[in-house]
Amino acid sequence: MEEPREQNAAENAAPELSILIPIYNEEQILESAVTELLEKMRARPETFEIWLAENGSKDRTIEIAQKLAAENPEVNSFSVGEPNYGRALKEAIHKARGHYVICDEIDLCDTRFYDNALEKLRAGIEYVVGSKRAEGADDRRPLFRRAATLVLSTMLRVAVGFKGTDTHGLKAFDREAIMPIVDSCVVEHDMFTSELTVRVHRSSHSFCEVPIQLEEKRPPSIGLLRRVPRVLKNTVRLTAIIRFGRDLK
Numbered sequence: 001m002e003e004p005r006e007q008n009a010a011e012n013a014a015p016e017l018s019i020l021i022p023i024y025n026e027e028q029i030l031e032s033a034v035t036e037l038l039e040k041m042r043a044r045p046e047t048f049e050i051w052l053a054e055n056g057s058k059d060r061t062i063e064i065a066q067k068l069a070a071e072n073p074e075v076n077s078f079s080v081g082e083p084n085y086g087r088a089l090k091e092a093i094h095k096a097r098g099h100y101v102i103c104d105e106i107d108l109c110d111t112r113f114y115d116n117a118l119e120k121l122r123a124g125i126e127y128v129v130g131s132k133r134a135e136g137a138d139d140r141r142p143l144f145r146r147a148a149t150l151v152l153s154t155m156l157r158v159a160v161g162f163k164g165t166d167t168h169g170l171k172a173f174d175r176e177a178i179m180p181i182v183d184s185c186v187v188e189h190d191m192f193t194s195e196l197t198v199r200v201h202r203s204s205h206s207f208c209e210v211p212i213q214l215e216e217k218r219p220p221s222i223g224l225l226r227r228v229p230r231v232l233k234n235t236v237r238l239t240a241i242i243r244f245g246r247d248l249k
Contacts, residue, residue, distance in 0.1 A: 013047075014097040014098065014099070015046070015047035015048050015049045015097065015098045016046040016047050016048065016098055016099050016100060017046050017047070017048040017049075017098045017099070017100050017101075017102065017114075017118070018048070018049050018050075018051060018096035018097060018098030018100070018101045018102070018175070019037070019041075019048060019049070019050045019051070019102050019104055020051045020053060020089060020092040020093065020096060020101060020102065020103050020104065021034075021050065021051065021052055021053065021104050021105065021106050021109075022053045022054075022055060022085050022088045022089050022092070022105075022106075023052050023053065023054050023055070023057070023061055023065065023106050024054070024055050024056060024057055024061070024083060024085070025057045025058060025059050025061060026057070026059075026061050026064075026106050027057075027059040027060040027061050027064055029106060029107065030052075030061060030064045030065065030068070030106060031064050031067075031068065033106050033107070033109055034050065034052070034068050034072075034075065034106075035068075036109065037050065037109045037111075038050070038072060038074065038075070040111050041074070041111070044111075046118070048074060048098070049074055049075075049076060049096070049097065049098060050074055050075045050076065051076050051077070051078070051092045051095055051096060052065040052068065052069070052075065052076070052077040052078075053077075053078065053080070053088035053089060053091060053092040054077060054078065054079040054080070054088065055079070055080050055081075055082060055083055055084050055085060055087065055088035056080070056081065056082045056083030056084065057079075062077075062079055065077035076095070078091070078092075078095065084188055084189055085188075085189055085190060085192065086187065086188035086189045086190065086191065086192025086193070087188045087189075087192075089103060089192060089193065090182060090185065090188075090192060093175070093179070093182050094182075096175060098175060099174070099175060099176070100117075100118065100121050100172060100173070100174060100175065101171075101172065101173055101174075101175045101178075102114060102117060102170070102171070102172045103170065103171040103172070103193065104170060105169065105170070107216045108169075108170065108214065108216065110170075110212065110213065112212075112213065113130045113170050113172075113210070113212050114172075116128075116130075116210040117130070117170075117172035117210065118172070120172075120208055120210065121172060121173070121174060124206065125206045125207070125208050126173060126174045126177045126178060126200075126205045126206045126207070127171070127172075127173040127174070127177075127178055127197075127200045127205055127206065127207045127208075128171065128172040128173065128207075128208055128209070128210060129164060129166055129167070129169075129170070129171060129197060129207075129208070129209045129210070130166075130169055130170030130171065130172075130209075130210060130211075130212040131164070131165045131166035131169075131209040131210065131211055131212065132146070132149055132165075132166050132168075132169060132212060132214050133149060133150065133153065133165040133166050134165050134166070134209045134210065134211040135211060136211035137211035137212055137213070137214070138211075138212075138213040138214065139214045140213075140214060140215040140216075141214060141215075141216060149166060149168065152167070152168070152194070152231065152235070153165055153166060153167065155235055156194065156198060156235070159235065159238075159239040159242075159243070160198050160202075160238065160239055160242045160243060161202070162197075162198050162201055163201070164197065164201060164207075164209055165209060166209065167193060167194035167197040167198065168190075168193055168194065169193075169212070169214075170212060171193060171196075171197070173200075177205060178196075178200065178205065181196060181199045181200055181203060181205070182196060184199060185199065186241065186247060187234050187237055187238050187241070189230055189234065190230060190231050190234070191231060191234035191235065191237075191238060194235075194238065195238050195241075198238070198242060199242075202242070
Protein backbone atom coordinates (compact mmCIF):
# COMPACT_ATOMS: atom_id res chain seq x y z
CA MET A 1 0.00 0.00 0.00
CA GLU A 2 1.23 3.49 -0.79
CA GLU A 3 2.45 5.41 2.23
CA PRO A 4 -0.05 7.98 3.60
CA ARG A 5 0.57 11.39 2.09
CA GLU A 6 2.58 13.89 4.16
CA GLN A 7 3.78 16.08 1.29
CA ASN A 8 1.18 18.84 1.31
CA ALA A 9 2.53 20.51 4.44
CA ALA A 10 5.80 21.42 2.74
CA GLU A 11 4.17 22.94 -0.32
CA ASN A 12 2.86 26.18 1.23
CA ALA A 13 3.85 28.82 3.77
CA ALA A 14 3.00 28.07 7.39
CA PRO A 15 -0.73 28.66 8.02
CA GLU A 16 -2.27 30.51 10.92
CA LEU A 17 -4.25 27.47 12.05
CA SER A 18 -3.57 23.73 12.20
CA ILE A 19 -6.58 21.45 12.72
CA LEU A 20 -5.59 18.03 14.09
CA ILE A 21 -8.01 15.11 13.90
CA PRO A 22 -7.12 11.61 15.17
CA ILE A 23 -9.02 8.98 13.17
CA TYR A 24 -9.74 5.31 13.86
CA ASN A 25 -12.09 3.13 11.78
CA GLU A 26 -13.90 6.13 10.33
CA GLU A 27 -14.61 4.99 6.76
CA GLN A 28 -18.33 5.74 7.16
CA ILE A 29 -17.98 9.46 7.90
CA LEU A 30 -14.40 10.48 7.12
CA GLU A 31 -14.82 11.78 3.58
CA SER A 32 -18.10 13.61 4.20
CA ALA A 33 -16.87 15.16 7.47
CA VAL A 34 -13.59 16.42 5.98
CA THR A 35 -15.31 17.68 2.83
CA GLU A 36 -17.81 19.64 4.93
CA LEU A 37 -15.03 21.02 7.13
CA LEU A 38 -13.04 22.12 4.08
CA GLU A 39 -16.05 23.97 2.68
CA LYS A 40 -16.49 25.86 5.94
CA MET A 41 -12.79 26.63 6.38
CA ARG A 42 -12.30 27.85 2.80
CA ALA A 43 -14.97 30.46 3.46
CA ARG A 44 -13.07 31.80 6.48
CA PRO A 45 -10.27 34.41 6.49
CA GLU A 46 -7.52 32.46 8.28
CA THR A 47 -5.12 30.19 6.43
CA PHE A 48 -5.26 26.61 7.65
CA GLU A 49 -4.10 23.03 7.32
CA ILE A 50 -5.76 19.77 8.39
CA TRP A 51 -3.84 16.78 9.73
CA LEU A 52 -5.58 13.40 9.75
CA ALA A 53 -3.76 11.29 12.35
CA GLU A 54 -4.72 7.68 11.68
CA ASN A 55 -4.11 5.17 14.45
CA GLY A 56 -4.60 1.46 13.88
CA SER A 57 -7.71 1.34 11.68
CA LYS A 58 -8.89 -2.00 10.29
CA ASP A 59 -11.18 -0.57 7.62
CA ARG A 60 -10.61 1.78 4.64
CA THR A 61 -9.73 4.80 6.78
CA ILE A 62 -6.10 5.05 5.60
CA GLU A 63 -7.13 4.75 1.94
CA ILE A 64 -9.76 7.48 2.30
CA ALA A 65 -7.38 9.76 4.21
CA GLN A 66 -4.77 9.37 1.46
CA LYS A 67 -7.37 10.23 -1.17
CA LEU A 68 -8.41 13.35 0.71
CA ALA A 69 -4.77 14.45 1.04
CA ALA A 70 -4.11 13.81 -2.65
CA GLU A 71 -7.13 15.85 -3.74
CA ASN A 72 -6.91 18.76 -1.28
CA PRO A 73 -3.72 20.78 -0.67
CA GLU A 74 -4.85 21.73 2.83
CA VAL A 75 -5.15 18.10 3.96
CA ASN A 76 -2.29 15.91 5.19
CA SER A 77 -2.39 12.39 6.59
CA PHE A 78 -0.13 9.94 8.38
CA SER A 79 -0.49 6.74 10.37
CA VAL A 80 1.11 5.62 13.63
CA GLY A 81 0.22 1.99 12.90
CA GLU A 82 -1.47 1.11 16.19
CA PRO A 83 -4.69 2.04 18.05
CA ASN A 84 -3.20 4.85 20.14
CA TYR A 85 -5.15 8.11 20.15
CA GLY A 86 -2.65 9.94 22.34
CA ARG A 87 0.39 8.98 20.31
CA ALA A 88 -1.35 9.98 17.07
CA LEU A 89 -2.40 13.36 18.44
CA LYS A 90 1.02 14.10 19.95
CA GLU A 91 2.71 13.28 16.64
CA ALA A 92 0.22 15.51 14.82
CA ILE A 93 1.07 18.40 17.14
CA HIS A 94 4.73 17.96 16.20
CA LYS A 95 3.89 17.92 12.49
CA ALA A 96 1.61 20.95 12.71
CA ARG A 97 2.97 24.24 11.37
CA GLY A 98 0.22 26.64 12.39
CA HIS A 99 0.63 29.39 14.95
CA TYR A 100 -2.53 28.09 16.60
CA VAL A 101 -3.57 24.46 16.95
CA ILE A 102 -7.06 23.04 17.27
CA CYS A 103 -7.45 19.42 18.38
CA ASP A 104 -10.77 18.27 16.94
CA GLU A 105 -12.78 15.04 16.58
CA ILE A 106 -13.98 13.72 13.22
CA ASP A 107 -17.54 13.30 14.50
CA LEU A 108 -17.69 16.93 15.70
CA CYS A 109 -15.79 19.42 13.46
CA ASP A 110 -17.80 22.28 14.95
CA THR A 111 -16.38 25.56 13.67
CA ARG A 112 -18.34 27.45 16.32
CA PHE A 113 -15.70 26.25 18.75
CA TYR A 114 -13.03 27.54 16.37
CA ASP A 115 -14.60 31.01 16.50
CA ASN A 116 -14.70 31.07 20.31
CA ALA A 117 -11.25 29.57 20.73
CA LEU A 118 -9.52 31.83 18.21
CA GLU A 119 -11.05 34.88 19.84
CA LYS A 120 -9.50 33.80 23.16
CA LEU A 121 -6.15 32.87 21.61
CA ARG A 122 -5.83 36.15 19.73
CA ALA A 123 -6.58 37.97 22.97
CA GLY A 124 -3.59 36.29 24.60
CA ILE A 125 -5.00 33.14 26.21
CA GLU A 126 -2.59 30.29 25.51
CA TYR A 127 -4.80 27.20 26.05
CA VAL A 128 -8.55 26.83 25.51
CA VAL A 129 -10.66 23.81 26.45
CA GLY A 130 -13.98 23.16 24.75
CA SER A 131 -15.89 21.97 27.79
CA LYS A 132 -18.93 19.70 27.68
CA ARG A 133 -19.72 20.64 31.29
CA ALA A 134 -19.07 24.38 31.50
CA GLU A 135 -21.99 26.72 32.05
CA GLY A 136 -23.81 27.17 28.76
CA ALA A 137 -22.68 23.84 27.28
CA ASP A 138 -25.19 21.59 25.52
CA ASP A 139 -24.11 17.95 25.74
CA ARG A 140 -26.54 15.72 23.84
CA ARG A 141 -24.67 12.45 24.29
CA PRO A 142 -26.33 9.53 26.10
CA LEU A 143 -26.62 9.90 29.86
CA PHE A 144 -24.03 7.21 30.66
CA ARG A 145 -21.40 9.04 28.59
CA ARG A 146 -22.16 12.36 30.24
CA ALA A 147 -21.83 10.61 33.59
CA ALA A 148 -18.44 9.20 32.57
CA THR A 149 -17.17 12.72 31.82
CA LEU A 150 -18.33 13.88 35.26
CA VAL A 151 -16.67 10.92 36.97
CA LEU A 152 -13.33 11.50 35.23
CA SER A 153 -13.34 15.22 35.99
CA THR A 154 -14.14 14.49 39.63
CA MET A 155 -11.35 11.90 39.83
CA LEU A 156 -8.84 14.39 38.44
CA ARG A 157 -10.05 17.10 40.81
CA VAL A 158 -9.44 14.82 43.79
CA ALA A 159 -6.26 13.19 42.49
CA VAL A 160 -4.31 16.09 41.00
CA GLY A 161 -6.24 19.22 41.95
CA PHE A 162 -7.64 19.95 38.51
CA LYS A 163 -10.23 22.73 38.90
CA GLY A 164 -11.64 22.77 35.40
CA THR A 165 -14.77 20.97 34.24
CA ASP A 166 -13.43 18.86 31.35
CA THR A 167 -10.13 17.49 30.01
CA HIS A 168 -11.26 15.41 27.01
CA GLY A 169 -12.42 16.55 23.62
CA LEU A 170 -11.80 19.86 21.86
CA LYS A 171 -8.67 21.89 22.59
CA ALA A 172 -7.03 24.94 21.08
CA PHE A 173 -3.68 26.45 21.95
CA ASP A 174 -0.73 28.59 20.99
CA ARG A 175 1.59 25.95 19.58
CA GLU A 176 4.91 27.59 20.45
CA ALA A 177 3.85 28.36 24.02
CA ILE A 178 2.43 24.92 24.79
CA MET A 179 4.90 22.68 22.91
CA PRO A 180 7.26 22.25 25.90
CA ILE A 181 4.33 20.90 27.92
CA VAL A 182 3.30 18.61 25.05
CA ASP A 183 6.83 17.19 25.10
CA SER A 184 6.68 16.63 28.86
CA CYS A 185 3.58 14.42 28.61
CA VAL A 186 4.19 10.68 28.98
CA VAL A 187 0.71 9.12 29.18
CA GLU A 188 -0.74 8.02 25.84
CA HIS A 189 -4.04 6.60 24.58
CA ASP A 190 -7.21 8.24 25.95
CA MET A 191 -5.46 10.13 28.77
CA PHE A 192 -2.95 12.13 26.71
CA THR A 193 -5.21 15.16 26.45
CA SER A 194 -6.07 14.90 30.15
CA GLU A 195 -2.39 14.95 31.09
CA LEU A 196 -1.76 17.88 28.75
CA THR A 197 -4.69 19.84 30.16
CA VAL A 198 -3.74 19.10 33.77
CA ARG A 199 -0.13 20.12 33.16
CA VAL A 200 -1.20 23.38 31.49
CA HIS A 201 -3.63 24.03 34.35
CA ARG A 202 -0.81 23.59 36.89
CA SER A 203 1.62 25.78 34.91
CA SER A 204 1.91 29.55 34.53
CA HIS A 205 0.29 29.48 31.07
CA SER A 206 -3.05 31.20 30.66
CA PHE A 207 -5.98 28.79 30.51
CA CYS A 208 -9.73 29.04 29.99
CA GLU A 209 -12.78 26.95 29.11
CA VAL A 210 -15.52 27.74 26.62
CA PRO A 211 -18.83 25.84 26.52
CA ILE A 212 -19.54 23.70 23.47
CA GLN A 213 -22.58 22.15 21.87
CA LEU A 214 -21.99 18.44 21.41
CA GLU A 215 -24.02 16.20 19.16
CA GLU A 216 -21.95 13.33 17.76
CA LYS A 217 -22.44 12.07 14.20
CA ARG A 218 -21.98 8.41 15.16
CA PRO A 219 -21.44 6.19 18.23
CA PRO A 220 -17.87 6.12 19.62
CA SER A 221 -15.48 4.01 17.55
CA ILE A 222 -14.28 2.36 20.78
CA GLY A 223 -16.93 1.41 23.33
CA LEU A 224 -16.86 3.09 26.74
CA LEU A 225 -16.65 -0.18 28.69
CA ARG A 226 -13.59 -1.24 26.70
CA ARG A 227 -11.88 2.04 27.55
CA VAL A 228 -12.59 2.08 31.30
CA PRO A 229 -9.77 -0.24 32.51
CA ARG A 230 -7.11 1.65 30.56
CA VAL A 231 -8.46 5.04 31.64
CA LEU A 232 -8.40 3.98 35.30
CA LYS A 233 -4.87 2.61 34.97
CA ASN A 234 -3.62 5.77 33.28
CA THR A 235 -5.40 7.99 35.82
CA VAL A 236 -3.45 6.24 38.59
CA ARG A 237 -0.26 6.62 36.56
CA LEU A 238 -0.95 10.31 35.93
CA THR A 239 -1.60 10.88 39.63
CA ALA A 240 1.73 9.28 40.55
CA ILE A 241 3.55 11.42 37.99
CA ILE A 242 1.91 14.72 38.94
CA ARG A 243 1.75 14.24 42.71
CA PHE A 244 4.89 12.26 43.43
CA GLY A 245 7.10 12.58 40.38
CA ARG A 246 7.04 8.81 39.88
CA ASP A 247 6.03 6.99 36.70
CA LEU A 248 4.28 3.69 37.41
CA LYS A 249 4.58 2.49 33.81
